[in-house]
Amino acid sequence: MEPRIATLLGDAALASDRTTVDPISLLPPPRRPLPVEPTPVGDDGRSNSNPTRRSEYDYLAGEHHGWPAAPPPPQSRVKSGVPIAEVLNDEEPQADQATALAARFSGRLSDILLDPSKQHPNKRRKLDGHTTPPAVTSNGNENNPLKLPRLPQLPKKTTRRPRIPPLLQGLHQPPPLPPEGRLFPPITGETGGFGRNIGERVGLRTPPEVGRNRRDREGDNEVEREISSAAASNRTTGEKEQEKNRRPAPKYKKRNRWSEQETKDLLQGVSKFGIGSWKKILEWPDFNFDHRTAVDLKDRFRTCCPGQAEKENEVASFYTSNSGEGPGLNKSPMTVSECKHKQPRKPRGDTHKKTEAELVEMGIERPFEPSKRRRRREFTEEDDQNLLKGHEKYKCSWHAMRDDKDLGFNSRHPTDLRDRFRIRYPELYQKAGYRLKPKEQLLFPKDKGETNSQESASSGASGGQRPDTPKKTQSLSSPDGHTTIPAITTTSSSSNLRAHTLRQPLLNSFPSPFEDFPDVNSEDDEGEGGRSPITLNRNIFQWADANPSQANTTAASAYLTTGDAGFNLFAGMDGYHINPLATLKLPAASITNNGLSAMPSYPPTSNPLALSFPSNSTVHTTTNMGMNMINTNPLSSLLRTPNLPTIVFPHVPVSSARNAMHNLPPPADLLSGLDLDMRTEAQQQQQQHLGYFIDDGSGSGVSYASSSTLAPLMGQVGGAGIVRGVWDEFERRGF
DNA sequence: CTAGGGATACCG
DNA sequence: CGGTATCCCTAG
Structure with a gap:
């Protein structure tokens, strides 16, 4: 029996396209309940007189934990695990006891995992053609132990890997068990017992959407919640505390009804x-x-x-x-x-x-x-204006401000005014000698370096308002009918933009994009934080030799994610107030080992921001997907992953760029390996009107590599965000 | 009175 | 559900 099971398991792992530890392997072998053990409640118990028939889900859902029998769920608990048991029941009426038992085992494993016709109807599984036919068939084959499933065909296992970059694969591994969890907890009625934990662990590595349908999950939860409820009522507060500390933070939160x-x-x-x-x-x-x-x-x-x-x-x-x-x-x-x-x-x-x-x-x-x-009550634009007025009048005497009837703050508390002022006018708030909250401090470091020089300028022009940045780069019509760039929208003209919305991109993208992925940094031999994810093209040296005057000014324009660059690419490319390059005096060495490739080729006299589009500027695009990556960076493997989109902007000599007009694929088509077309329909329609200047030469070019899979790593700075940003910018510039 | 942090509301 | 804005509380 055991070799058979082993075979089945091996095959099961293959058939179910699991790349890592199968949850089943975490579970104890199926066993027959003791006579005194409560019979499983629910589908199996109802529809099948054989108490040993328990579906895989019972284990996955932690139903087998030996809890006192929970009261049957209210109603309408549609059968979830029944079919398998039914099938087995019907199919082995003649079998003797031993073979019946064997068949039960193999049936439970193989039928669930291997047999499309007999598996749980609600269970999703891959029908990829690699599945081995079931060992157990209705014509008595279960009596012939020699009819085993085919051996696992290992090579095929890798044929349908999830489209996830290698770096992220680890997320699909079961999380490390806490020290006390390396042993299976006892099968008890305690909440810390086996059932619940296993259920959670399985839940941790198995997103609810995978493998089980909603009804199953709800059914399981039905029982589970009864259990947890019963357990909860027995818990003391202290126990709850302990449990809270003990529980590992799940990656996939299980639904908890x-x-x-x-x-x-x-x-x-x-x-x-x-x-x-x-x-x-x-x-x-x-x-x-x-x-x-x-x-x-x-x-x-x-x-x-x-x-x-x-x-x-x-x-x-x-x-x-x-x-x-x-x-x-x-x-x-x-x-x-x-x-x-x-x-x-x-x-x-x-x-x-x-x-x-x-x-x-x-x-x-x-x-x-x-x-x-x-x-x-949200602060209106008028409130904000009055805050400014009040500040001029009373400085930071929030009480006085509140009591000034002209300002209309009578329903606010002084601290409300302070909080709002701090958020709305952080610079003024700072100048008044107050401290920003840590998060705000991130955006507005008090020791203003070069990064904030433009900020001061713009804030002076707008009455102290700092430049807000739109969440998505898009054109907005100001009341006067002009198209305005939200990035520099001022208080008076942006009444339809909520401040917190405007600031989001800064908050989201500003900090090191790798801070949530310590592995990325930890793999770095240099081990220093603050690295920008820019990886220079291998040809950087050739390029630098050929374009000595540009080497210092344009390379940094691809992705401004260094720690002291307070703007993402499009936040800073409004072309009015902020010259991102002015904020970056990156020595060449500082951008030589990063995650994205950039081979800039802009003449120093043009707008140095690579993706800024002055009306006569040169926009370099090409379909050349040949990317030369520096392999020393851990991200380079990511960037070579087939599903990574790549935008390539080749070198364009000024002369040819201005004169040659070429029709090129739309920017989104420059994304290599990107599954989704992120363009809106309008954008897709627009693509046919687009033309691009391209380099009539060949060879080195500006290569902006981005990646949809990198996006989570890089926030809005890289990845799909940048692609969308490119498109938005195209739109804005009227291409 | 402010700083600081927590709690809650709201939005996407 | 997470992020942010607003509101609340309290120490100093």
């Missing part, structure tokens, strides 16, 4: 503390929540009692806007029962409607009290 008890606790909590006191509710020792966050509570409450929070907000708004004080208690918000019955969506099968009596029974008799928190 709300148990009835949790919902009760939540509603009671809201009843007790009022809407909005999520943290209090969460931490109240009488309540037990299964690893919820305050936001979870809020979301759940919104789901349970739709309209309630909103209603509360309206009330609060009414009160704050009239009296500036918190809401009173004389209003009549929805009662619990009202809100319980107000189900906006189609009611789910698992929704347990509570009668009012039940709610009263759980101690909820009064309407939910609204939060004492003031309603959130």
